[in-house]
Amino acid sequence: MTAQAAKPVPEPTLKRLPLYHRLLKELLAAGRPTVSCTEIGAGLALDPTQVRKDLEAAGVAGRPRIGYAVTDVVDQLEQFLGWKKVNEAFLVGAGSLGSALLGYRKFEECGLKIVAAFDADPARVGRRIHGTHVLALPKLPGLARRMHVLIGIITVPAEAAQGVADLLVEGGIRAIWNFAPVRLHLPEGIIVHNEDLYCSLAALSQKLAAALAAEPARRSRTPAATPAA
Amino acid sequence: MTAQAAKPVPEPTLKRLPLYHRLLKELLAAGRPTVSCTEIGAGLALDPTQVRKDLEAAGVAGRPRIGYAVTDVVDQLEQFLGWKKVNEAFLVGAGSLGSALLGYRKFEECGLKIVAAFDADPARVGRRIHGTHVLALPKLPGLARRMHVLIGIITVPAEAAQGVADLLVEGGIRAIWNFAPVRLHLPEGIIVHNEDLYCSLAALSQKLAAALAAEPARRSRTPAATPAA
DNA sequence: TAGATTGTTAATCGATTAACAATC
DNA sequence: TAGATTGTTAATCGATTAACAATC
Numbered sequence: 001m002t003a004q005a006a007k008p009v010p011e012p013t014l015k016r017l018p019l020y021h022r023l024l025k026e027l028l029a030a031g032r033p034t035v036s037c038t039e040i041g042a043g044l045a046l047d048p049t050q051v052r053k054d055l056e057a058a059g060v061a062g063r064p065r066i067g068y069a070v071t072d073v074v075d076q077l078e079q080f081l082g083w084k085k086v087n088e089a090f091l092v093g094a095g096s097l098g099s100a101l102l103g104y105r106k107f108e109e110c111g112l113k114i115v116a117a118f119d120a121d122p123a124r125v126g127r128r129i130h131g132t133h134v135l136a137l138p139k140l141p142g143l144a145r146r147m148h149v150l151i152g153i154i155t156v157p158a159e160a161a162q163g164v165a166d167l168l169v170e171g172g173i174r175a176i177w178n179f180a181p182v183r184l185h186l187p188e189g190i191i192v193h194n195e196d197l198y199c200s201l202a203a204l205s206q207k208l209a210a211a212l213a214a215e216p217a218r219r220s221r222t223p224a225a226t227p228a229a
Numbered sequence: 230m231t232a233q234a235a236k237p238v239p240e241p242t243l244k245r246l247p248l249y250h251r252l253l254k255e256l257l258a259a260g261r262p263t264v265s266c267t268e269i270g271a272g273l274a275l276d277p278t279q280v281r282k283d284l285e286a287a288g289v290a291g292r293p294r295i296g297y298a299v300t301d302v303v304d305q306l307e308q309f310l311g312w313k314k315v316n317e318a319f320l321v322g323a324g325s326l327g328s329a330l331l332g333y334r335k336f337e338e339c340g341l342k343i344v345a346a347f348d349a350d351p352a353r354v355g356r357r358i359h360g361t362h363v364l365a366l367p368k369l370p371g372l373a374r375r376m377h378v379l380i381g382i383i384t385v386p387a388e389a390a391q392g393v394a395d396l397l398v399e400g401g402i403r404a405i406w407n408f409a410p411v412r413l414h415l416p417e418g419i420i421v422h423n424e425d426l427y428c429s430l431a432a433l434s435q436k437l438a439a440a441l442a443a444e445p446a447r448r449s450r451t452p453a454a455t456p457a458a
Numbered sequence: 459t460a461g462a463t464t465g466t467t468a469a470t471c472g473a474t475t476a477a478c479a480a481t482c
Numbered sequence: 483t484a485g486a487t488t489g490t491t492a493a494t495c496g497a498t499t500a501a502c503a504a505t506c
């Protein structure tokens with residue numbers, strides 16, 4: 001039988017899988033042999049049916065009446081998420097956010113190894129941050145090709161992001177994790193994930209504003225509801 | 230007429246609004262008086278109808294045949310997103326990520342002003358990071374109440390996050406921007422936004438793995454498709 | 459006037475939730 | 483066996499996209 005194009009797993013599911021992985025790792029450490037969807041759902045405030053569907057999408061099977069074998073789930077999730085083999089990545093922009101990410105050693109457990117950092121600022125080039133060398137930006141495309149690096153992480157200011165993205169593409173990179181607050185223009189086939197903090201913040205503050213507007217009494221600093229004594 | 234509960238704006242829409250704001254700010258700077266949805270959509274790779282619906286949800290009106298007045302849209306979006314009046318926030322966890330966020334001065338343009346940072350580590354307490362004082366964690370609840378701070382930002386390690394969240398709730402905080410890779414257990418009515426980098430990363434690397442699997446020929450370092458010369 | 463563009467209603471699509479059968 | 487839990491199919495819900503009428 002030919003390798004049929006596997007039906008893509010919905011993005012929301014993809015983002016929940018690490019939550020299951022984390023929870024089940026804890027259960028594993030606690031020595032628990034099995035779990036039910038109900039229990040997983042209770043721990044993460046998710047619908048049990050949704051948990052079941054998500055696990056099914058990741059190729060995990062359980063047994064009626066018994067539940068899921070904890071070791072199995074952990075193992076299969078790591079398999080499915082591609083955490084078994086580590087992808088090498090370049091990080092561009094050795095500023096404060098970039099440095100913070102370089103310190104996240106747990107990324108390696110999630111299949112991501114940042115092997116080099118790049119920066120346009122000569123003052124930063126040549127340094128090491130959390131053990132990772134900072135190289136000059138123009139070296140990126142050549143090195144990326146030579147090392148077959150497939151993932152690029154962008155942590156430069158907004159204005160510089162598109163230029164960096166072009167360099168990454170030139171270097172044959174296939175996936176970009178973009179922390180700069182811009183939408184990148186990229187050729188077909190390049191995978192992008194925008195981590196746009198301003199967009200998240202907007203959602204948060206708008207919801208807060210809406211919630212406060214819904215309860216006007218408690219809003220003002222001098223409580224208007226209680227008449228002065 | 231009574232203040233009817235405004236129908237909540239869908240989350241996806243909320244997250245797109247800042248994109249419009251950004252683009253229109255540029256057009257404003259360029260002196261453009263009006264824009265059409267089609268043009269906005271083209272600039273952001275979004276469906277024109279979606280743009281129209283989003284703007285409508287934010288209370289922006291256009292004029293048939295003319296389009297939207299750029300100044301109007303910018304203004305109304307800022308109004309709707311609550312960027313006109315600044316919310317004060319506490320940041321907890323003055324590590325590398327926390328420090329990076331303290332340096333993001335643009336947050337203030339988006340209605341967020343981080344007025345103090347907190348840390349459990351005595352070595353960090355008393356310092357200033359990008360001009361913001363780092364205070365001792367136990368002072369948080371009292372100060373939050375006294376200053377009527379409503380937003381908390383969590384940038385501590387996973388293990389510490391729930392404890393920090395409890396302190397924030399004790400301080401009367403209403404919205405939490407959580408960067409720690411944990412699901413927090415919170416009372417009803419508290420707004421949370423999880424910025425879980427591991428979940429984003431998982432989605433990215435799984436997609437990359439799937440894409441690579443779909444084109445096996447180009448995968449290996451020694452191209453198998455071309456027979457040896 | 460004619461035509462472009464918004465406003466608005468309907469159709470489609472996808473994800474979540476519910477229902478129920480299969481099974482250990 | 484009985485009952486809990488998975489597997490799987492159907493119903494619901496919400497967001498996106500399409501269609502078309504209103505209007506400047």
